Amino acid sequence: MDGEEQSDSSLRAIAIVVLCCGAVKMLHLMGVISVEDKVDDDLEMTMVCHRPEGLGQLEALTNFNKRELQVLYRGFKNECPSGVVNEDTFKQIYSQFFPHGDASPYAHYLFNAFDTEHSGSIKFEDFVMALSILLRGSVREKLQWTFNLYDINHDGYINKEEMTDIVRAIYDMMGKYTYPALKNDSHKQHVEAFFRKMDKNRDGVVTLDEFILSCQEDENIMRSLQLFENVI
């Protein structure tokens, strides 16, 4: 009798195990749960291709001539054959110029500044129009663009937190090995200095007009804005 009971119990245990496995398999077959990773979906995203507007139209929209646009597009297409840059590629490209430190935070802010429509990807038109402002635009346009870069949440004001983030991102690009060595609050002091200069009415935020006025007063900033005019 004992033997039979024992064999019955063992039989029951085995049956339970088999049932569980079968249930899981059935659920998977029905698609309710997924056991394997779905890798196939990712592939579809990269097949998107975008072609820019015609050369003539772009020339009208921007301050570049045809030859410059050609050069820009060739470089753009080389790196992004699909015609659009997503944030990861953008970060990767930008990081290659700053191998010492981590350029991803600043690249993130840059990406948001370039991606005016907030679509998650930069097309060639966005790219070239931003470059047009940066390289061939007027002083006011440049300063406005820079203000948009600093104003992370696009509310029209730069507050201390946003500026701290930006400055920290810039410092991150320096990396670890600097002289003099970077301290934990180096960027905080920098932010304080910035606010002291820019925030005219001491209300804790910098508006666009304050920003433009303060920058126009500073000789260094004015001169450095003209630095990259002959880049192309």
Add this chain to the structure above:
Amino acid sequence: MAGGVAAWLPFARAAAIGWMPVASAPMPIPPKDKRKSQEGLIILNVSGTKFQTWKNTLERYPDTLLGSTERDFFFHEETNEYFFDRDPDIFRHILNFYRTGKLHYPRQECISAYDEELAFFGIIPEIIGDCCYEEYKDRRRENAERLQDDEEMDQSNDTTPVNLTPREYLWRAFENPHTSTLALVFYYVTGFFIAISVMANVVETVPCGLMPNRSKELSCGDRYALAFFCLDTACVMIFTFEYLLRLVAAPCRFKFMKSVMSVIDVVAIMPYYIGLVMTDNDQVSGAFVTLRVFRVFRIFKFSRHSAGLRILGYTLKSCASELGFLLFSLTMAIIIFATVMFYAEKGSTASKFTSIPAAFWYTIVTMTTLGYGDMVPKTIVGKVFGSICSLSGVLVIALPVPVIVSNFSRIYHQSQRAEKRRAQRKSRVAKIRAAKIRGTNAYMRYKHSGVMDSVEEASKEAGKLLVSKATSPPFESQHHHLLHCLEKTTNHEFVDEQTFQTNCMEISMMNKAGSRSSSLASSPRLSSCCSRRHRKKSSFSLPSTNNQELSTIQIRERPVVNSRSSLNARLNDDGGMTLKCDASYITPSMVTLSPPAVTSSGGGDGPTGSITYSQSNIVRVSAL
């Protein structure tokens, strides 16, 4: 570093405007962009295949040939392009590197050709992209191994037996039995005795028939104990002798003692000696019996005689991880199934599955599909799991086996290739040698034709022109002129190997022969290195010393070069040239007649000089 995205540098610089308001210090002045005309196409003509790219593309990597001013050396003004006399197929990949920033390695190209091209264009191979890097490294390693093999073979073949000490000679005889007959004999004798010893061990245990007055069956070993003992002693003597000889001859004794073969040797002969020591002690007779088991290790000594066995051993060693995996997975499966079977069969009466370890035996026998049948499940659940066990056993064992098989196949083919290369080497070396000899012979022929140029007219008149001057390309003629200058500098001449050897032999033979032509020998210009005696023994025979007539000087077994050298000597009024048998060149002794009247000019009033030569080494020199 950033070369691949150099096209985006303008963007990165433009984006730097975002730092300007934050900056507290003035910015440095940007560099002047002097080369405004960087926007242009460059034509690269590689052996006729034209490649075009932007100048900027090449400028991305300024530390390579194409990116630096080094390419100006290859600028071809007439066609306004850069011409490279290199392989266009491989150049394609190099140019793609500039374009995409990734260097690829094409599988069908030869690895050394590819390396050479990379070295020429100043590109380091380490930047080959991940997609192709493994393949590149594998091919490179293979090539290096092959070259190393060849070198080793070279070295091993080059050491002539003359230069070896007895110890090195002994070691070489042991390692390559084919080098001398004694070694070969020893090799086969040891092989024979290994076989005898192993067979004796086997036959020892065969029952040999009943002893009278006893009912127990005796084994042959007990019946003919003395005979087997003598045989064993003889074998062990030989093995010991061989081992000691190897130990003495080994270049590094410690390393030799650590090697596998020597361990096998020791294990093979130890039981005998231990047995000798311990025969009287009954207590350790059990251990003694165990030791006799080790005598079977003598069969491993055959691995010295069989390459296949060595390969098998090497394969098992290199597949250690796969074997380990096999063992591990089998152990896991055995434990699982044994447990399941034990609990499944626990209920049945008179079950053989008394414990889990007892069930191990059943599991192993079932998984390897042996199925002895001494333990069989009786319950239905037991039978179900038993069948699952045997199915899974087949799978688990079948998985690592192909890996081992492929490893064995690879190593076996490698050794086959090595053997083939070794066999081909001899014919290859012979062919290379033949080509070399043809090269030197070309020089000889040039000398014939070149020097005899001036006397061609004379020979033409005589109508005995046997040599026609071959027209050689400018490179060759300049090369020959160079060799000629060397001859003049050293006052010696080039001859080919055969003639040199025969000359040496002939000189030694002349030592024994009688002296001839002492009058000639007394010529002060005649000398030889072997000894002064040779002058007398040189086989000149002058039928007549008539200067006005055609005289024949027969120089036995001397190269044709003699005639010319005498002419040369005449022209340059050289001193005597020496004969050196151990040098790689030979300078025949100069023969001057008194008065030396051999001229090279075809003019004269009547006497005709005809110079003929034939490869049969009989030279007629006309005396004018």
